[in-house]
Amino acid sequence: MILKTRLFGEVEVKDEEVIHFTKPILGFDDCRQYLLVENESIFPTFWLQSINKPNLAFPVVSPFSVDENYSINLQNLDLNDINLKSLDEALVLTLMVVPQSLSSIRTNLRAPIIYNPEKKIAKQLILYDEKYPIHFYVLDDANN
Amino acid sequence: MLILTRKLGESIIIDENVQISVIEINKNNIKIGINAPKELTIYREEVFLKIKEENAQSSSSGIIDFVDFQDAALEV
Numbered sequence: 001m002i003l004k005t006r007l008f009g010e011v012e013v014k015d016e017e018v019i020h021f022t023k024p025i026l027g028f029d030d031c032r033q034y035l036l037v038e039n040e041s042i043f044p045t046f047w048l049q050s051i052n053k054p055n056l057a058f059p060v061v062s063p064f065s066v067d068e069n070y071s072i073n074l075q076n077l078d079l080n081d082i083n084l085k086s087l088d089e090a091l092v093l094t095l096m097v098v099p100q101s102l103s104s105i106r107t108n109l110r111a112p113i114i115y116n117p118e119k120k121i122a123k124q125l126i127l128y129d130e131k132y133p134i135h136f137y138v139l140d141d142a143n144n
Numbered sequence: 145m146l147i148l149t150r151k152l153g154e155s156i157i158i159d160e161n162v163q164i165s166v167i168e169i170n171k172n173n174i175k176i177g178i179n180a181p182k183e184l185t186i187y188r189e190e191v192f193l194k195i196k197e198e199n200a201q202s203s204s205s206g207i208i209d210f211v212d213f214q215d216a217a218l219e220v
Contacts, residue, residue: 007207025199026192026195026196026199027196027197027199027200028199028203040210041209041210042207042208042209042210043207043208043209043210043212043213044205044207044208056203057203057205058199058202058203058205059202059205075182077182077183095198095199095202096202096205097198097201097202097205098205098206098207098208099201099205100206102208102212102213102216103216108195108198108199108202110191110195111195111198111199124199125185126185126187126191126192126195134191134194134195134198135198139216139217
């Protein structure tokens with residue numbers, strides 16, 4: 001299947017690359033299937049491209065790369081949900097916001113996406129720990 | 145909206161397995177206790193709405209040429 005996307009032109013969808021969200025990205029309940037798109041010549045480099053709505057894509061980043069102290073504790077239940085035995089097997093991504101004003105580039109450390117790359121299932125969860133900000137400004141030294 | 149009156153220490157039960165109790169009442173706030181199955185997620189509404197809004201903002205992000213991004217990063 002070929003997807004005509006807003007940002008990346010035509011993208012080929014291979015069944016084995018489709019990521020299924022067991023819990024949706026909040027507010028996007030109808031969009032459960034995504035591709036992880038990588039392009040090193042653009043910023044952000046990684047995007048979750050919706051398959052259900054080709055116009056929809058979310059830039060993502062590894063939270064560990066923007067905040068070296070980032071760590072999350074997950075309950076077994078959260079891991080079971082996406083067929084994981086431990087968090088070590090997961091890929092953690094956080095959604096970015098890239099507005100016109102680059103100094104406002106931020107990522108939401110409070111609601112990470114936990115992804116099981118082997119089974120291709122993922123979900124967004126909201127951390128109860130309030131120490132992680134919803135607006136973490138990537139280019140702001142004050143964060144670091 | 146269903147509206148029920150409860151006194152301090154009283155509860156309501158939802159769907160047989162969710163219990164919401166009034167723990168403490170002050171002038172401007174009340175403390176609520178919730179017993180619920182672990183698979184239910186419970187959030188303060190404003191946190192939930194903020195995250196929904198932030199997700200929507202994320203979806204309207206644009207692509208930046210990597211060189212432009214590096215220039216911006218250097219300016220900060």
